[in-house]
Amino acid sequence: MPPLSPLYLLRKLLGSERWQRLHVKASVWAAVGVVLVLLIGSWIIVPFESSAPRATITSFPLALWWSVETATTVGYGDLYPVTLAGRVIAGIVMLVGISVFSIVTASLATWFVGSAARRARRVALALEHAESQGTTDAARELRALHARFDRLEHLLARGSGDNPGPPA
Secondary structure: OOOOOHHHHHHHHHHOHHHHOHHHHHHHHHHHHHHHHHHHHHHHHHHHHHOOOOOOOOOHHHHHHHHHHHHOOOOOOOOOOOOHHHHHHHHHHHHHHHHHHHHHHHHHHHHHHHHHHHHHHHHHHHHHHHHHHHHHHHHHHHHHHHHHHHHHHHHHHHHOOOOOOOOO
16 A cells, blocks of 8 residues: 555554544544534535525535534524524534534643643653762762862871871
8 A cells, every 4th residue: 555545544543652542532533523414414404405495505515515614613604594404403513513623622732731741751850860960979079078088187197297097
């Protein structure tokens, strides 16, 4: 299969680690769901609306455009249902559209927050490592300074005639 074929890309997406994350699954399924609702809603509304007086949704292409307008809450006002059944279908399309945009927004927010949290954890670990290394280096330097002062005290004591013994 060529690397840019839809089946190849779908297999790569479903097999990836990112797909295993809940927010990515929710976004993909929400997008699939909204496409299905738009297509089915457009298909179902045409028979109810096309024969009604003052109907503006009279064909599948117009219905599809209307469903996209409705799901995205744009609603230009050029197409609208006039029958009760059409209005019920419109309500369902609106709720699904609003829900999908909410799910996608929440998924993006989760992704951004997760990325920031991972970066913060890496920075915290690096700081802990640097602090630990700094403490170890400071302790080593302090021991070296104590040893040098002990040698100096020993040399000074030997030079003055007092020989207190070897440094501790």
